[in-house]
Amino acid sequence: MVKPISQTMEKTEKISTEVKILAAAEEVFLKSGYDGSRMQEIADLAGINKAMLHYYFRSKDALFERIFEQKFSQFFPKIQELTTMPISFTEKVCIYVELHTNLLRQNPYLPLFIINTVHKNNDFVKKMPLLLFSEFAKSYYTDLAANKVKDLNPLQFLMSVMSMCVFPFLSKPILCSSINISDQDFDTLMNNRPEEIKRYVRAILMP
Secondary structure, eight states, X not given: OOOOHHHHHHHXXXXXXXXXXXXXXXXXXXXXXXXXXXXXXXXXXXXXXXHHHHHHOSSHHHHHHHHHHHHHHHHHHHHHHHHTSSSOHHXXXXXXXXXXXXXXXXXXXXXXXXXXXXXXXXXXXXXXXXXXXXXXXXXXXXXXXXXXXXXXXXXXXXXXXXXXXXXXXXXXXXHHHHTTOOHHHHHHHHHHXXXXXXXXXXXXXXX
């Protein structure tokens, strides 16, 4: 059955409005950070009133969760694919570093939002495919048995790698202020960050 033109137009208009809202919200989050962002500012940038914004997204948390889902719907499948690739554990970790750092360069507000949200709402954790870490651990033990990596605690190692990826973005205001660098200089540092982390990864894992 063919839908009436009015229904099709209404659906298209709704999608268009949501796209504008999400684009505006992402721009505001990037500029002001999650805590500094205001729904009114997002509504203004999207060209709608605040009541319309709340019709589509009841809260700032709900709005950001949609953005989070969009970003990680692209990121996590790549990580899932990475865990099954026929390459060494060291190579997998190096590729993970590239993917994670690039994601954060494009969305530097993500780490702080995730930390704040998880502390307030444990249900948010359920949306993250945490079993991927166990898949990485399996790959580590396979290479350990073949004497390709050093004997260490894989959980401690993976936490360290994640910290090396995330910490600069969490501490950007402190870093920029303490060493007196601009946003552009910081981005240059982050552009070189993956290679720096990968040097540590290879050195730590070398048997």
